[in-house]
Amino acid sequence: MRSIAMARRPGNPSRRFPDGGSKARSSPFLSIGLVVGALFLIGYSLNGSGGFGGNKEAVSRVEGDFSCTVEVQRAIPILKKAYGDSMHKVLHVGPDTCSVVSTLLKEEETEAWGVEPYDIEDADGNCKSLVHKGLVRVADIKFPLPYRAKSFSLVIVSDALDYLSPKYLNKTLPDLARVSADGLVIFAGYPGQQRAKVAEVSKFGRAAKLRSSSWWIRYFVQTSLEENEAAIKKFEQAATKRSYAPNCQIFHLKSYH
The missing domain is CATH 3.40.50.150 (Vaccinia Virus protein VP39)
Structure with missing residues (x-):
């Protein structure tokens, strides 16, 4: 049995911070979070566009246009x-x-x-x-x-x-x-x-x-x-x-x- 579940598109993890007129030091935890979020977005994008073994047929099944x-x-x-x-x-x-x-x-x-x-x-x-x-x-x-x-x-x-x-x-x-x-x-x-x-x-x-x-x-x-x-x-x-x-x-x- 084959089925493909729709995944929710992740939100953009990056946010802008005002510099307040001077350079602001970012938290190391924030930097790590940004890197992880970026990698997640890249992986999601590749998987949806045919990367990592994805294919057009898989997309068409999700959209209800399988043939x-x-x-x-x-x-x-x-x-x-x-x-x-x-x-x-x-x-x-x-x-x-x-x-x-x-x-x-x-x-x-x-x-x-x-x-x-x-x-x-x-x-x-x-x-x-x-x-x-x-x-x-x-x-x-x-x-x-x-x-x-x-x-x-x-x-x-x-x-x-x-x-x-x-x-x-x-x-x-x-x-x-x-x-x-x-x-x-x-x-x-x-x-x-x-x-x-x-x-x-x-x-x-x-x-x-x-x-x-x-x-x-x-x-x-x-x-x-x-x-x-x-x-x-x-x-x-x-x-x-x-x-x-x-x-x-x-x-x-x-x-x-």
């Missing part, structure tokens, strides 16, 4: 190491899929498609172009996807299953596995990650239900989906080499055969 779709883009080099040839024909499912598809299309020998589960009226020109070309489509994932079985070598889903109740997960998750030939990768939020609740409800219809890894694993068993142990091992090895630490839960599942 596992952004995490997918970070993980693409690791996924390529883990899945190899299976990364040649990829379907991404989730909000802001245009950004993921655009990133994947820049990779050599990679074909990519996307499914946007929500409205994209405010999409930029690049996204509208992908929709026009048929590479990205808007579709309600509560219903069967308009693709034949095993249409894609790998299916990646992010920021979409967290918004589905078990009633709809029972239909959507098996369907995602159906259209994949070599595997299904799920990026899900950690319980405790903060989200913008008001914005979520207006866009997604409900707030995200961030579930634990044990809940997901039990659910995979119930739906007859097996974890892909070989892919998990390769992904972990590649992640270790690149010092990659995911900010989302990542599950590697086998396709239905």
Whole structure:
């Protein structure tokens, strides 16, 4: 479980003292206090701006703007190491899929498609172009996807299953596995990650239900989906080499055969 608590910003420990027309001698205790306060402020500033291992993702979690779709883009080099040839024909499912598809299309020998589960009226020109070309489509994932079985070598889903109740997960998750030939990768939020609740409800219809890894694993068993142990091992090895630490839960599942 990951969570980040907001820290109160410390006040400025330095104060001005009138010299009264002559040099005033400061107390040694005051000098020590000023030094300690300055060091504390420097440490706080570095930690908040990415120093000492801080990162933008950590800041975004606190502000309620966390996205596992952004995490997918970070993980693409690791996924390529883990899945190899299976990364040649990829379907991404989730909000802001245009950004993921655009990133994947820049990779050599990679074909990519996307499914946007929500409205994209405010999409930029690049996204509208992908929709026009048929590479990205808007579709309600509560219903069967308009693709034949095993249409894609790998299916990646992010920021979409967290918004589905078990009633709809029972239909959507098996369907995602159906259209994949070599595997299904799920990026899900950690319980405790903060989200913008008001914005979520207006866009997604409900707030995200961030579930634990044990809940997901039990659910995979119930739906007859097996974890892909070989892919998990390769992904972990590649992640270790690149010092990659995911900010989302990542599950590697086998396709239905």
